[in-house]
Amino acid sequence: MTTDTITTDASRSDFSFHLAARDGAARTGEIRMPRGVIRTPAFMPVGTAATVKGMYPEQVKALGADVVLGNTYHLMLRPGAERVAKLGGLHKFMNWPHPILTDSGGFQVMSLSQLRKLTEEGVTFQSHIDGSKHVLTPERSVEIQNLLGSDIVMQLDECVSLPCEDKVAEKAMRLSLRWAERCKTAFGNPAGRALFGIVQGGVVPALRVESARELVAMDLKGYAIGGLAVGEPQDIMLAMIETVEPHLPVEKPRYLMGVGTPDDLVEAVSRGIDMFDCVMPTRAGRHGQIFTRFGRMNLKNAKHAEDPRPIDPQSSCQAANGYARAYLHHLVKAEEMLGKMLLTWVNLAYYQDLMAGLRAAIAQGRLQDFIAETKEGWARGEPAGEPA
Amino acid sequence: MTTDTITTDASRSDFSFHLAARDGAARTGEIRMPRGVIRTPAFMPVGTAATVKGMYPEQVKALGADVVLGNTYHLMLRPGAERVAKLGGLHKFMNWPHPILTDSGGFQVMSLSQLRKLTEEGVTFQSHIDGSKHVLTPERSVEIQNLLGSDIVMQLDECVSLPCEDKVAEKAMRLSLRWAERCKTAFGNPAGRALFGIVQGGVVPALRVESARELVAMDLKGYAIGGLAVGEPQDIMLAMIETVEPHLPVEKPRYLMGVGTPDDLVEAVSRGIDMFDCVMPTRAGRHGQIFTRFGRMNLKNAKHAEDPRPIDPQSSCQAANGYARAYLHHLVKAEEMLGKMLLTWVNLAYYQDLMAGLRAAIAQGRLQDFIAETKEGWARGEPAGEPA
Numbered sequence: 001m002t003t004d005t006i007t008t009d010a011s012r013s014d015f016s017f018h019l020a021a022r023d024g025a026a027r028t029g030e031i032r033m034p035r036g037v038i039r040t041p042a043f044m045p046v047g048t049a050a051t052v053k054g055m056y057p058e059q060v061k062a063l064g065a066d067v068v069l070g071n072t073y074h075l076m077l078r079p080g081a082e083r084v085a086k087l088g089g090l091h092k093f094m095n096w097p098h099p100i101l102t103d104s105g106g107f108q109v110m111s112l113s114q115l116r117k118l119t120e121e122g123v124t125f126q127s128h129i130d131g132s133k134h135v136l137t138p139e140r141s142v143e144i145q146n147l148l149g150s151d152i153v154m155q156l157d158e159c160v161s162l163p164c165e166d167k168v169a170e171k172a173m174r175l176s177l178r179w180a181e182r183c184k185t186a187f188g189n190p191a192g193r194a195l196f197g198i199v200q201g202g203v204v205p206a207l208r209v210e211s212a213r214e215l216v217a218m219d220l221k222g223y224a225i226g227g228l229a230v231g232e233p234q235d236i237m238l239a240m241i242e243t244v245e246p247h248l249p250v251e252k253p254r255y256l257m258g259v260g261t262p263d264d265l266v267e268a269v270s271r272g273i274d275m276f277d278c279v280m281p282t283r284a285g286r287h288g289q290i291f292t293r294f295g296r297m298n299l300k301n302a303k304h305a306e307d308p309r310p311i312d313p314q315s316s317c318q319a320a321n322g323y324a325r326a327y328l329h330h331l332v333k334a335e336e337m338l339g340k341m342l343l344t345w346v347n348l349a350y351y352q353d354l355m356a357g358l359r360a361a362i363a364q365g366r367l368q369d370f371i372a373e374t375k376e377g378w379a380r381g382e383p384a385g386e387p388a
Numbered sequence: 389m390t391t392d393t394i395t396t397d398a399s400r401s402d403f404s405f406h407l408a409a410r411d412g413a414a415r416t417g418e419i420r421m422p423r424g425v426i427r428t429p430a431f432m433p434v435g436t437a438a439t440v441k442g443m444y445p446e447q448v449k450a451l452g453a454d455v456v457l458g459n460t461y462h463l464m465l466r467p468g469a470e471r472v473a474k475l476g477g478l479h480k481f482m483n484w485p486h487p488i489l490t491d492s493g494g495f496q497v498m499s500l501s502q503l504r505k506l507t508e509e510g511v512t513f514q515s516h517i518d519g520s521k522h523v524l525t526p527e528r529s530v531e532i533q534n535l536l537g538s539d540i541v542m543q544l545d546e547c548v549s550l551p552c553e554d555k556v557a558e559k560a561m562r563l564s565l566r567w568a569e570r571c572k573t574a575f576g577n578p579a580g581r582a583l584f585g586i587v588q589g590g591v592v593p594a595l596r597v598e599s600a601r602e603l604v605a606m607d608l609k610g611y612a613i614g615g616l617a618v619g620e621p622q623d624i625m626l627a628m629i630e631t632v633e634p635h636l637p638v639e640k641p642r643y644l645m646g647v648g649t650p651d652d653l654v655e656a657v658s659r660g661i662d663m664f665d666c667v668m669p670t671r672a673g674r675h676g677q678i679f680t681r682f683g684r685m686n687l688k689n690a691k692h693a694e695d696p697r698p699i700d701p702q703s704s705c706q707a708a709n710g711y712a713r714a715y716l717h718h719l720v721k722a723e724e725m726l727g728k729m730l731l732t733w734v735n736l737a738y739y740q741d742l743m744a745g746l747r748a749a750i751a752q753g754r755l756q757d758f759i760a761e762t763k764e765g766w767a768r769g770e771p772a773g774e775p776a
Contacts, residue, residue: 051719051726079693079718087696087714095711305467308475323483326475330467331439337725338439 014192015151015221017253021363025245025272028362031222031253033151034192035091036098038066040253040274041362043265043355044101045348046282049074050084050094053282054337054344057095063317063345064352067099067151069277072144073108076134077127081147089149101152101277104141104183104198107159107226107258118158120175138182142195150193154224155183157198162232169202172227173211176200184218194221196255202227203236205243212247223248224255225273229264238267245272262291262354262378266371269358281347286340288332291350292320295378299343304329317349402580403539403609405641409751413633413660416750419610419641421539422580423479424486426454428641428662429750431653431743432489433736434670437462438472438482441670442725442732445483451705451733452740455487455539457665460532461496464522465515469535477537489540489665492529492571492586495547495614495646506546508563526570530583538581542612543571545586550620557590560615561599564588572606582609584643590615591624593631600635611636612643613661617652626655633660650679650742650766654759657746669735674728676720679738680708683766687731692717705737 019029031038045052045060047068052060060068070090075081087093090100106123109116113125122137141156157176160168180197187195197215201207215223225244228237241256248254255275256268265276281291288300292312297304307325315321319342331339354374361370407417419426433440433448435456440448448456458478463469475481478488494511497504501513510525529544545564548556568585575583585603589595603611613632616625629644636642643663644656653664669679676688680700685692695713703709707730719727742762749758 049718049722049724050715051724054725054729056726056729078722079714083694083714086694087712093712093715093718095715306471306474324475324481326467326471327438327481327483330437330481334437334466336437336439337442337728338444340725341442341444341729 015194017222017251019251021365023362023365023367024270026270026358026362026367027250027272027274028359029274031099031274033099033194035100035151036066038099038275039355039359041265041269041355041358042066042275043351044069044275044277045351046071046277046279047094047096047100048279049078050090052344052348053286054341055282055348059345060096060348061098063349064356065348067101068096070094070100070102070148070150071108072102072105072141072148073112073136075102075148076105076136076144077129077132081144085147085149089147091149099151100149101255101275102145102148102150102154103257104154104156105136105144106141106156109136110159110161120178122156138179139186142183142186146187146190152222153183153187153193153195155180155195155197155220157200157226159200159227159230160202162203162227162230164202166202166204166207169200169204170207173200173202173207177211177214180215180218180220184220196220196222196224196253198224198226198257199244199248200227203232203240205240208240208244209247212244216247216249220252222253222255222275224257224275226257228256229259229278234264234267237264238271241268241271241273248272262351263375265351265354266358266374269362270367270371281351282344285344285347288339288343290343290346292346293350293374293377294380294382299325299328299332299339301329311346315346315349315353317346319343319345320349403582405610405639407639409753411750411753411755412658414658414746414750414755415638415660415662416747417662419487419662421487421582423488423539424454426487426663427743427747429653429657429743429746430454430663431739432457432663432665433739434459434665434667435482435484435488436667437466438478440732440736441674442729443670443736447733448484448736449486451737452744453736455489456484458482458488458490458536458538459496460490460493460529460536461500461524463490463536464493464524464532465517465520469532473535473537477535479537487539488537489643489663490533490536490538490542491645492542492544493524493532494529494544497524498547498549508566510544526567527574530571530574534575534578540610541571541575541581541583543568543583543585543608545588545614547588547615547618548590550591550615550618552590554590554592554595557588557592558595561588561590561595565599565602568603568606568608572608584608584610584612584641586612586614586645587632587636588615591620591628593628596628596632597635600632604635604637608640610641610643610663612645612663614645616644617647617666622652622655625652626659629656629659629661636660650739651763653739653742654746654762657750658755658759669739670732673732673735676727676731678731678734680734681738681762681765682768682770687713687716687720687727689717699734703734703737703741705734705741707731707733708737 117124138156145153158172197220253274304325311320505512526544533541546560585608641662644661692713699708
């Protein structure tokens with residue numbers, strides 16, 4: 001373990017990253033900006049359409065989330081970036097005065113929209129909501145994120161599906177680099193906010209390294225690894241992190257996009273990742289699946305139907321410690337909103353608790369022990385015992 | 389106005405009704421039972437399937453609701469009354485330690501189930517969920533409500549659709565009286581709990597009066613007026629209340645089932661009704677419609693799309709005072725859970741505030757002024773003015 005503080009030039013910007021401790025490749029610290037502090041490693045709940053589904057914003061904050069993610073694709077289509085700006089920006093709009101990171105829209109254009117046409121200039125697509133035609137260029141993506149008032153803006157990139165031919169990955173990576181330059185120019189250097197670049201290159205190590213080096217040369221304020229967690233095995237994803245990580249500057253935050261399971265998080269943290277986002281805890285919760293100290297649980301399963309025990313009496317989350325599993329099972333079966341609300345809450349609480357545990361373990365220089373204990377808990381499952 | 393206290397024999401039962409004040413036909417008081425006090429006039433949020441849809445139980449209580457309604461029909465089918473009993477009863481199951489009133493199941497059997505067969509003995513029907521066959525008799529309805537642990541149990545009745553022939557209404561009314569006797573026998577006299585009878589008789593005054601008199605002769609602990617608010621004009625409903633009310637004992641609570649709009653509530657309270665339940669505030673909220681001091685509002689309406697004002701800055705409800713209408717409009721359009729959660733909250737808060745206002749006005753002997761001011765507010769709509 002080393003404890004040190006690496007601060008970016010505070011006179012140049014009030015957006016800064018401060019490392020507090022390292023443990024192996026893992027790091028803990030703070031990203032500071034006018035709207036608040038993001039304690040890293042951080043998990044960002046996804047607030048796709050200006051809401052973390054099924055949660056009041058105060059609840060999200062109370063769980064320990066310092067930042068949420070907003071989706072440019074969804075927000076540009078509805079309610080529209082200009083409208084959000086007119087209403088005072090996304091923070092005010094959604095009652096979240098804390099930091100917000102927005103993605104660039106590129107990933108959802110590829111996964112959700114219809115009739116896409118990709119050119120050097122950008123991407124033209126039809127809305128999945130009403131079929132209306134839209135154009136997203138690097139400049140427009142930055143403009144939208146500026147209109148939203150995002151604290152951390154992501155570059156527009158081209159994200160290919162895996163598996164893909166090396167040539168396809170290479171072409172997308174080089175286009176993404178050119179778009180990063182254009183995003184940098186469009187973004188400029190506004191005080192207190194940051195533009196992050198996105199490392200692409202599929203699963204080809206040489207491409208990933210080239211992408212990372214080129215982006216680092218642009219001197220952006222943070223770097224994401226994109227194009228992973230799109231269906232490839234976990235070991236491939238981890239290998240790509242290990243390939244890229246040595247080429248990223250230690251003094252800037254690293255963000256692994258769209259990841260992941262609790263196991264993905266601990267493995268990526270131990271490989272030097274600082275930030276994550278994923279719909280998994282919210283989406284799984286809406287479908288009755290939860291993440292706990294004892295591993296996963298599916299509340300739809302009939303075995304919970306008469307179980308009076310709470311999910312986890314030791315959890316600090318009221319949804320996890322205060323409701324019978326039998327009741328949660330009933331709510332899930334009856335497709336009641338409260339079931340989705342409670343299980344989303346359970347999952348986001350567990351994710352935030354896990355990140356807090358990782359941060360503390362790194363600070364104490366005992367990350368590997370913490371990870372071993374955590375995985376042991378998942379594998380062991382619940383202690384046997386009579387329902388209360 | 390008269391202020392007085394009429395107490396039922398407390399030595400016989402710890403379920404009691406205490407009138408604190410009267411103003412014309414209207415009354416305010418308290419229904420006391422071991423699980424808590426219901427301040428009357430009371431609006432009971434509907435918790436159909438052991439949840440007030442989209443609300444945490446603590447929120448419901450915090451709004452001022454003293455009692456919620458549970459639906460025997462839904463709960464007998466899923467999760468099943470025996471299962472709820474095994475898990476410690478409905479209060480424990482749904483984390484609502486306060487009073488619960490359960491209906492008898494009769495109304496939903498008529499409106500939701502398939503292949504009904506009604507006999508003197510009871511009603512046979514198929515579940516709307518899985519087609520399974522069930523039998524509901526007066527005895528089984530009471531048994532189910534006992535298994536749930538309901539504080540206020542409703543008799544099984546036959547509820548006819550309006551309009552209907554007088555002979556049909558008469559037949560259903562007389563069957564309901566015979567079922568009331570059977571329910572009374574089945575219920576016995578458990579401490580701290582009550583069985584209420586239900587006045588039927590369609591829109592035929594003579595039948596309503598006969599039903600009321602016969603039920604009063606059974607000396608039940610409270611009386612409901614059923615079979616109204618099923619599509620008939622409001623003036624017919626109010627006329628029926630006026631017909632029945634003089635025949636109900638002043639010292640027992642009166643409950644108008646399934647009612648209604650805010651206007652229905654104030655009119656019925658001024659005619660001597662003490663208790664109400666209705667899905668209107670919760671269901672309307674899920675569909676973007678709200679009730680306010682200024683009348684109804686539909687958040688789906690495009691006029692709200694860029695309105696930064698909250699619903700009502702003077703409301704004590706955070707959903708009403710803390711979120712921009714433009715945001716609520718967006719959530720409704722995007723069909724986000726949070727929209728349903730917030731607008732349900734807005735409506736239940738308004739309903740509880742209205743009941744608190746009615747109780748205070750009756751206590752002060754100024755009910756007619758309060759009603760006039762309230763209706764003036766609904767009719768006037770919002771004060772004109774620039775969005776903040």
